[in-house]
Amino acid sequence: MSVLVFLEFNNNELKETSKQALTYANGINKNVYAISESKISNDVVESLGKFGVSIYLINAVDFKENNILKCIIPTIEEFKINCIIFPKTNSFSYLSSILSTKLNFPLINNVNSVARFENKICLKSTIFSGKAEADIEIDSNSCILVLNKNIINSASYKKSVIIKNLINKNDNSLSNNVVSLKKEKLEGDILLNDADIVVSAGRGLKGPENWKMIEKLAKILNAGTACSKPVSDAGWRPHHEHVGQTGLKISPNIYIAVGISGAIQHLAGVNSSKIIVVINNDSEAPFFKHADYGIIGDAFDVIPKFIDALK
Ligand SMILES: Cc1cc2nc3c(=O)[nH]c(=O)nc-3n(C[C@H](O)[C@H](O)[C@H](O)COP(=O)(O)OP(=O)(O)OC[C@H]3O[C@@H](n4cnc5c(N)ncnc54)[C@H](O)[C@@H]3O)c2cc1C
Structure with a gap:
């Protein structure tokens, strides 16, 4: 499986949930792609090797629907990525659903265990607002996993990061009808x-x-x-x-x-x-x-x- 992890940063610092997602991804395939909506400096990109990133996809766009269609999806297809991993955060719930619909990858929310890749993809996820756990079997060779926090401890790696650019498919037929998306900065020192x-x-x-x-x-x-x-x-x-x-x-x-x-x-x-x-x-x-x-x-x-x- 070729794995892509969506990362989140707080003031240029990789969030703990993203580090855990990278460790999870390395358990699936050591060749881990990563991307973020944040514009981060080259130093920070290079430092991502110690968290398990192999290839960082430089991203000049935000994750609006148009850009997802024109850049993110063509890139996922070009690099033959078939497992996409998100740490569970509010900002990623929209993106994970839209990718699942457009790529036709099964989406599993609230993943609560390490996945086993046999003939099927087998894992556990929390259901009924966290009161129960379901054993999930996915009969597919692709998936989108949204990980619960703390199901794995983040590990450290010694990788040098290869940088690649996102594909930009400038196709006007890909326009859509989202009028506007508003982002609000949340208050408080610690989210x-x-x-x-x-x-x-x-x-x-x-x-x-x-x-x-x-x-x-x-x-x-x-x-x-x-x-x-x-x-x-x-x-x-x-x-x-x-x-x-x-x-x-x-x-x-x-x-x-x-x-x-x-x-x-x-x-x-x-x-x-x-x-x-x-x-x-x-x-x-x-x-x-x-x-x-x-x-x-x-x-x-x-x-x-x-x-x-x-x-
Ligand atoms: C469809 C639906 C969805 C809901 N979703 C949510 C949700 O997402 N989140 C949520 O929180 N609620 C939700 N609720 C509401 C929920 O049912 C409760 O009404 C709510 O959680 C109660 O809030 P509370 O504990 O702050 O207040 P109260 O029930 O009024 O409890 C206050 C507590 O404070 C204690 N207390 C009073 N004075 C003191 C004191 N001086 N020192 C120490 N303790 C004191 C009391 O003993 C009491 O236990 C939902 C309800 C419905 C119907």
């Missing part, structure tokens, strides 16, 4: 999908003015901040912090839930976190059943003490 630790709070905090202690705790822990749906619906926090069935699905190493009851719709977005810590003043709160560690107490008491202890 939720990248955060190893997430401090999340719910309606138990009573009002937006009380988030200062959550932000302070997050800063000390180098964590991202999240919230429950009613909190973002009420405008206490921005919508991109909302986690759950109808929000972001995250898998940090540590998820700290403060004043969140643990409704099933909230759990759907966070139950694949490695360690869950719950702080709630109601010992009957459903979240405690899913917690690795629990503190029964008033958040306004516990969080300042927690911050003092960490200091």
